[in-house]
Amino acid sequence: MTEITLHLNGTQAAHTVEPRQTLADFLRDRCGLTATHLGCEHGACGACTVVLDGQAARSCLQLAVMCDGRSIQTLEGLRADPVMEVLRRHFHESHALQCGFCTPGMLIMGRDILQRYREPDAQTIRHELSGQICRCTGYAGIVDAIVAAGREIGTATR
Ligand code: FES
Ligand code: FES
Structure with missing residues:
Protein backbone atom coordinates (compact mmCIF):
# COMPACT_ATOMS: atom_id res chain seq x y z
CA MET A 1 0.00 0.00 0.00
CA THR A 2 1.16 3.53 -0.79
CA GLU A 3 0.20 6.78 0.91
CA ILE A 4 -0.84 9.66 -1.32
CA THR A 5 -2.19 13.15 -0.69
CA LEU A 6 -4.98 14.46 -2.89
CA HIS A 7 -6.81 17.75 -3.16
CA LEU A 8 -10.18 16.15 -3.88
CA ASN A 9 -13.27 18.29 -4.42
CA GLY A 10 -11.75 21.11 -2.40
CA THR A 11 -10.45 19.05 0.50
CA GLN A 12 -6.85 17.99 0.96
CA ALA A 13 -6.42 14.59 2.59
CA ALA A 14 -4.03 11.63 2.79
CA HIS A 15 -5.17 8.23 1.52
CA THR A 16 -3.65 4.76 1.43
CA VAL A 17 -4.01 3.08 -1.96
CA GLU A 18 -2.93 -0.07 -3.72
CA PRO A 19 -0.33 0.81 -6.37
CA ARG A 20 -2.41 -0.77 -9.14
CA GLN A 21 -5.76 0.82 -8.24
CA THR A 22 -7.10 3.15 -10.92
CA LEU A 23 -8.22 6.64 -10.03
CA ALA A 24 -11.74 5.72 -11.20
CA ASP A 25 -11.95 2.74 -8.83
CA PHE A 26 -10.45 4.79 -6.01
CA LEU A 27 -13.03 7.57 -6.48
CA ARG A 28 -15.98 5.18 -6.69
CA ASP A 29 -15.06 2.42 -4.27
CA ARG A 30 -12.98 4.23 -1.65
CA CYS A 31 -14.50 7.71 -1.74
CA GLY A 32 -18.11 6.87 -2.70
CA LEU A 33 -17.98 9.39 -5.56
CA THR A 34 -20.17 7.33 -7.88
CA ALA A 35 -20.99 10.14 -10.33
CA THR A 36 -17.76 9.03 -12.00
CA HIS A 37 -19.07 6.23 -14.23
CA LEU A 38 -17.11 3.35 -15.67
CA GLY A 39 -17.94 2.17 -19.17
CA CYS A 40 -15.10 0.75 -21.24
CA GLU A 41 -12.33 1.01 -18.59
CA HIS A 42 -9.73 1.54 -21.32
CA GLY A 43 -10.01 5.18 -22.35
CA ALA A 44 -12.48 4.85 -25.21
CA CYS A 45 -15.85 6.12 -23.91
CA GLY A 46 -15.25 9.15 -21.66
CA ALA A 47 -17.80 8.09 -19.02
CA CYS A 48 -15.13 8.33 -16.31
CA THR A 49 -14.01 11.90 -17.14
CA VAL A 50 -12.98 14.03 -14.14
CA VAL A 51 -11.11 17.32 -13.78
CA LEU A 52 -7.43 16.68 -13.05
CA ASP A 53 -5.34 19.77 -12.30
CA GLY A 54 -7.98 21.88 -14.06
CA GLN A 55 -8.29 19.78 -17.23
CA ALA A 56 -10.66 17.03 -18.27
CA ALA A 57 -9.02 13.61 -17.92
CA ARG A 58 -10.08 9.96 -18.02
CA SER A 59 -9.88 8.52 -14.55
CA CYS A 60 -9.76 4.91 -15.83
CA LEU A 61 -6.39 5.66 -17.45
CA GLN A 62 -4.77 7.09 -14.30
CA LEU A 63 -3.51 5.13 -11.37
CA ALA A 64 -4.44 6.73 -8.06
CA VAL A 65 -0.76 6.74 -7.02
CA MET A 66 0.04 8.86 -10.11
CA CYS A 67 -2.26 11.57 -8.71
CA ASP A 68 -0.25 12.15 -5.53
CA GLY A 69 -0.20 15.90 -4.82
CA ARG A 70 -2.65 16.70 -7.60
CA SER A 71 -6.07 18.35 -7.66
CA ILE A 72 -9.15 16.34 -8.68
CA GLN A 73 -12.74 17.45 -9.11
CA THR A 74 -15.58 15.05 -9.76
CA LEU A 75 -19.13 15.99 -10.68
CA GLU A 76 -20.01 15.98 -6.96
CA GLY A 77 -17.41 18.70 -6.38
CA LEU A 78 -18.81 20.91 -9.14
CA ARG A 79 -22.32 21.36 -7.70
S1 FES B 1 -14.41 4.17 -18.59
FE1 FES B 1 -14.39 4.56 -20.74
S2 FES B 1 -12.85 6.10 -20.96
FE2 FES B 1 -12.77 5.53 -18.88
S1 FES C 1 -25.52 6.76 -22.65
FE1 FES C 1 -27.61 7.01 -22.18
S2 FES C 1 -27.87 9.17 -22.22
FE2 FES C 1 -25.86 8.84 -23.00
Missing part, protein backbone atom coordinates in the same frame (compact mmCIF):
# COMPACT_ATOMS: atom_id res chain seq x y z
CA ALA A 80 -21.77 25.07 -7.06
CA ASP A 81 -19.62 25.70 -10.14
CA PRO A 82 -21.25 28.57 -12.12
CA VAL A 83 -20.52 27.06 -15.58
CA MET A 84 -21.83 23.68 -14.46
CA GLU A 85 -25.01 25.30 -13.16
CA VAL A 86 -25.71 26.79 -16.61
CA LEU A 87 -24.80 23.51 -18.36
CA ARG A 88 -27.05 21.40 -16.11
CA ARG A 89 -30.01 23.68 -16.83
CA HIS A 90 -29.47 23.51 -20.60
CA PHE A 91 -29.00 19.71 -20.52
CA HIS A 92 -32.42 19.59 -18.86
CA GLU A 93 -34.04 22.02 -21.30
CA SER A 94 -32.50 20.38 -24.41
CA HIS A 95 -33.39 16.83 -23.28
CA ALA A 96 -29.69 16.02 -23.42
CA LEU A 97 -29.91 12.81 -21.42
CA GLN A 98 -31.78 9.57 -21.72
CA CYS A 99 -30.38 6.82 -19.46
CA GLY A 100 -27.89 9.30 -18.01
CA PHE A 101 -24.90 6.95 -18.02
CA CYS A 102 -22.71 9.21 -20.14
CA THR A 103 -24.02 12.42 -18.57
CA PRO A 104 -21.37 13.04 -15.86
CA GLY A 105 -18.60 12.72 -18.44
CA MET A 106 -20.51 14.84 -20.94
CA LEU A 107 -21.09 17.58 -18.37
CA ILE A 108 -17.44 17.65 -17.31
CA MET A 109 -16.28 17.68 -20.94
CA GLY A 110 -18.88 20.35 -21.76
CA ARG A 111 -17.49 22.52 -18.98
CA ASP A 112 -13.96 21.92 -20.25
CA ILE A 113 -15.03 23.00 -23.78
CA LEU A 114 -16.69 26.18 -22.44
CA GLN A 115 -13.52 27.04 -20.55
CA ARG A 116 -11.44 26.76 -23.72
CA TYR A 117 -13.83 28.27 -26.30
CA ARG A 118 -16.02 31.34 -26.09
CA GLU A 119 -19.47 30.58 -27.53
CA PRO A 120 -18.35 27.43 -29.40
CA ASP A 121 -20.41 26.41 -32.46
CA ALA A 122 -21.94 22.96 -32.97
CA GLN A 123 -19.12 21.79 -35.24
CA THR A 124 -16.46 22.65 -32.66
CA ILE A 125 -18.44 20.93 -29.92
CA ARG A 126 -18.95 17.79 -32.00
CA HIS A 127 -15.22 17.63 -32.65
CA GLU A 128 -14.39 18.16 -28.97
CA LEU A 129 -16.93 15.52 -27.91
CA SER A 130 -15.61 12.94 -30.36
CA GLY A 131 -14.08 10.93 -27.53
CA GLN A 132 -17.30 10.85 -25.46
CA ILE A 133 -19.69 8.03 -26.25
CA CYS A 134 -23.44 8.18 -25.61
CA ARG A 135 -24.87 4.70 -25.98
CA CYS A 136 -28.36 6.19 -26.25
CA THR A 137 -27.06 8.30 -29.17
CA GLY A 138 -28.49 11.51 -27.74
CA TYR A 139 -25.75 13.62 -29.29
CA ALA A 140 -28.03 16.24 -30.90
CA GLY A 141 -29.47 17.31 -27.56
CA ILE A 142 -26.06 17.27 -25.88
CA VAL A 143 -24.54 19.51 -28.57
CA ASP A 144 -27.58 21.84 -28.46
CA ALA A 145 -27.24 22.13 -24.68
CA ILE A 146 -23.55 23.07 -24.83
CA VAL A 147 -24.16 25.58 -27.65
CA ALA A 148 -26.95 27.20 -25.61
CA ALA A 149 -24.87 27.24 -22.42
CA GLY A 150 -21.96 28.84 -24.30
CA ARG A 151 -24.26 31.53 -25.69
CA GLU A 152 -25.73 32.28 -22.27
CA ILE A 153 -22.31 32.52 -20.64
CA GLY A 154 -20.97 34.59 -23.55
CA THR A 155 -23.90 37.01 -23.35
CA ALA A 156 -23.51 37.38 -19.59
CA THR A 157 -19.80 38.23 -19.88
CA ARG A 158 -20.02 40.66 -22.81
Whole structure:
Protein backbone atom coordinates (compact mmCIF):
# COMPACT_ATOMS: atom_id res chain seq x y z
CA MET A 1 0.00 0.00 0.00
CA THR A 2 1.16 3.53 -0.79
CA GLU A 3 0.20 6.78 0.91
CA ILE A 4 -0.84 9.66 -1.32
CA THR A 5 -2.19 13.15 -0.69
CA LEU A 6 -4.98 14.46 -2.89
CA HIS A 7 -6.81 17.75 -3.16
CA LEU A 8 -10.18 16.15 -3.88
CA ASN A 9 -13.27 18.29 -4.42
CA GLY A 10 -11.75 21.11 -2.40
CA THR A 11 -10.45 19.05 0.50
CA GLN A 12 -6.85 17.99 0.96
CA ALA A 13 -6.42 14.59 2.59
CA ALA A 14 -4.03 11.63 2.79
CA HIS A 15 -5.17 8.23 1.52
CA THR A 16 -3.65 4.76 1.43
CA VAL A 17 -4.01 3.08 -1.96
CA GLU A 18 -2.93 -0.07 -3.72
CA PRO A 19 -0.33 0.81 -6.37
CA ARG A 20 -2.41 -0.77 -9.14
CA GLN A 21 -5.76 0.82 -8.24
CA THR A 22 -7.10 3.15 -10.92
CA LEU A 23 -8.22 6.64 -10.03
CA ALA A 24 -11.74 5.72 -11.20
CA ASP A 25 -11.95 2.74 -8.83
CA PHE A 26 -10.45 4.79 -6.01
CA LEU A 27 -13.03 7.57 -6.48
CA ARG A 28 -15.98 5.18 -6.69
CA ASP A 29 -15.06 2.42 -4.27
CA ARG A 30 -12.98 4.23 -1.65
CA CYS A 31 -14.50 7.71 -1.74
CA GLY A 32 -18.11 6.87 -2.70
CA LEU A 33 -17.98 9.39 -5.56
CA THR A 34 -20.17 7.33 -7.88
CA ALA A 35 -20.99 10.14 -10.33
CA THR A 36 -17.76 9.03 -12.00
CA HIS A 37 -19.07 6.23 -14.23
CA LEU A 38 -17.11 3.35 -15.67
CA GLY A 39 -17.94 2.17 -19.17
CA CYS A 40 -15.10 0.75 -21.24
CA GLU A 41 -12.33 1.01 -18.59
CA HIS A 42 -9.73 1.54 -21.32
CA GLY A 43 -10.01 5.18 -22.35
CA ALA A 44 -12.48 4.85 -25.21
CA CYS A 45 -15.85 6.12 -23.91
CA GLY A 46 -15.25 9.15 -21.66
CA ALA A 47 -17.80 8.09 -19.02
CA CYS A 48 -15.13 8.33 -16.31
CA THR A 49 -14.01 11.90 -17.14
CA VAL A 50 -12.98 14.03 -14.14
CA VAL A 51 -11.11 17.32 -13.78
CA LEU A 52 -7.43 16.68 -13.05
CA ASP A 53 -5.34 19.77 -12.30
CA GLY A 54 -7.98 21.88 -14.06
CA GLN A 55 -8.29 19.78 -17.23
CA ALA A 56 -10.66 17.03 -18.27
CA ALA A 57 -9.02 13.61 -17.92
CA ARG A 58 -10.08 9.96 -18.02
CA SER A 59 -9.88 8.52 -14.55
CA CYS A 60 -9.76 4.91 -15.83
CA LEU A 61 -6.39 5.66 -17.45
CA GLN A 62 -4.77 7.09 -14.30
CA LEU A 63 -3.51 5.13 -11.37
CA ALA A 64 -4.44 6.73 -8.06
CA VAL A 65 -0.76 6.74 -7.02
CA MET A 66 0.04 8.86 -10.11
CA CYS A 67 -2.26 11.57 -8.71
CA ASP A 68 -0.25 12.15 -5.53
CA GLY A 69 -0.20 15.90 -4.82
CA ARG A 70 -2.65 16.70 -7.60
CA SER A 71 -6.07 18.35 -7.66
CA ILE A 72 -9.15 16.34 -8.68
CA GLN A 73 -12.74 17.45 -9.11
CA THR A 74 -15.58 15.05 -9.76
CA LEU A 75 -19.13 15.99 -10.68
CA GLU A 76 -20.01 15.98 -6.96
CA GLY A 77 -17.41 18.70 -6.38
CA LEU A 78 -18.81 20.91 -9.14
CA ARG A 79 -22.32 21.36 -7.70
CA ALA A 80 -21.77 25.07 -7.06
CA ASP A 81 -19.62 25.70 -10.14
CA PRO A 82 -21.25 28.57 -12.12
CA VAL A 83 -20.52 27.06 -15.58
CA MET A 84 -21.83 23.68 -14.46
CA GLU A 85 -25.01 25.30 -13.16
CA VAL A 86 -25.71 26.79 -16.61
CA LEU A 87 -24.80 23.51 -18.36
CA ARG A 88 -27.05 21.40 -16.11
CA ARG A 89 -30.01 23.68 -16.83
CA HIS A 90 -29.47 23.51 -20.60
CA PHE A 91 -29.00 19.71 -20.52
CA HIS A 92 -32.42 19.59 -18.86
CA GLU A 93 -34.04 22.02 -21.30
CA SER A 94 -32.50 20.38 -24.41
CA HIS A 95 -33.39 16.83 -23.28
CA ALA A 96 -29.69 16.02 -23.42
CA LEU A 97 -29.91 12.81 -21.42
CA GLN A 98 -31.78 9.57 -21.72
CA CYS A 99 -30.38 6.82 -19.46
CA GLY A 100 -27.89 9.30 -18.01
CA PHE A 101 -24.90 6.95 -18.02
CA CYS A 102 -22.71 9.21 -20.14
CA THR A 103 -24.02 12.42 -18.57
CA PRO A 104 -21.37 13.04 -15.86
CA GLY A 105 -18.60 12.72 -18.44
CA MET A 106 -20.51 14.84 -20.94
CA LEU A 107 -21.09 17.58 -18.37
CA ILE A 108 -17.44 17.65 -17.31
CA MET A 109 -16.28 17.68 -20.94
CA GLY A 110 -18.88 20.35 -21.76
CA ARG A 111 -17.49 22.52 -18.98
CA ASP A 112 -13.96 21.92 -20.25
CA ILE A 113 -15.03 23.00 -23.78
CA LEU A 114 -16.69 26.18 -22.44
CA GLN A 115 -13.52 27.04 -20.55
CA ARG A 116 -11.44 26.76 -23.72
CA TYR A 117 -13.83 28.27 -26.30
CA ARG A 118 -16.02 31.34 -26.09
CA GLU A 119 -19.47 30.58 -27.53
CA PRO A 120 -18.35 27.43 -29.40
CA ASP A 121 -20.41 26.41 -32.46
CA ALA A 122 -21.94 22.96 -32.97
CA GLN A 123 -19.12 21.79 -35.24
CA THR A 124 -16.46 22.65 -32.66
CA ILE A 125 -18.44 20.93 -29.92
CA ARG A 126 -18.95 17.79 -32.00
CA HIS A 127 -15.22 17.63 -32.65
CA GLU A 128 -14.39 18.16 -28.97
CA LEU A 129 -16.93 15.52 -27.91
CA SER A 130 -15.61 12.94 -30.36
CA GLY A 131 -14.08 10.93 -27.53
CA GLN A 132 -17.30 10.85 -25.46
CA ILE A 133 -19.69 8.03 -26.25
CA CYS A 134 -23.44 8.18 -25.61
CA ARG A 135 -24.87 4.70 -25.98
CA CYS A 136 -28.36 6.19 -26.25
CA THR A 137 -27.06 8.30 -29.17
CA GLY A 138 -28.49 11.51 -27.74
CA TYR A 139 -25.75 13.62 -29.29
CA ALA A 140 -28.03 16.24 -30.90
CA GLY A 141 -29.47 17.31 -27.56
CA ILE A 142 -26.06 17.27 -25.88
CA VAL A 143 -24.54 19.51 -28.57
CA ASP A 144 -27.58 21.84 -28.46
CA ALA A 145 -27.24 22.13 -24.68
CA ILE A 146 -23.55 23.07 -24.83
CA VAL A 147 -24.16 25.58 -27.65
CA ALA A 148 -26.95 27.20 -25.61
CA ALA A 149 -24.87 27.24 -22.42
CA GLY A 150 -21.96 28.84 -24.30
CA ARG A 151 -24.26 31.53 -25.69
CA GLU A 152 -25.73 32.28 -22.27
CA ILE A 153 -22.31 32.52 -20.64
CA GLY A 154 -20.97 34.59 -23.55
CA THR A 155 -23.90 37.01 -23.35
CA ALA A 156 -23.51 37.38 -19.59
CA THR A 157 -19.80 38.23 -19.88
CA ARG A 158 -20.02 40.66 -22.81
S1 FES B 1 -14.41 4.17 -18.59
FE1 FES B 1 -12.77 5.53 -18.88
S2 FES B 1 -12.85 6.10 -20.96
FE2 FES B 1 -14.39 4.56 -20.74
S1 FES C 1 -27.87 9.17 -22.22
FE1 FES C 1 -27.61 7.01 -22.18
S2 FES C 1 -25.52 6.76 -22.65
FE2 FES C 1 -25.86 8.84 -23.00
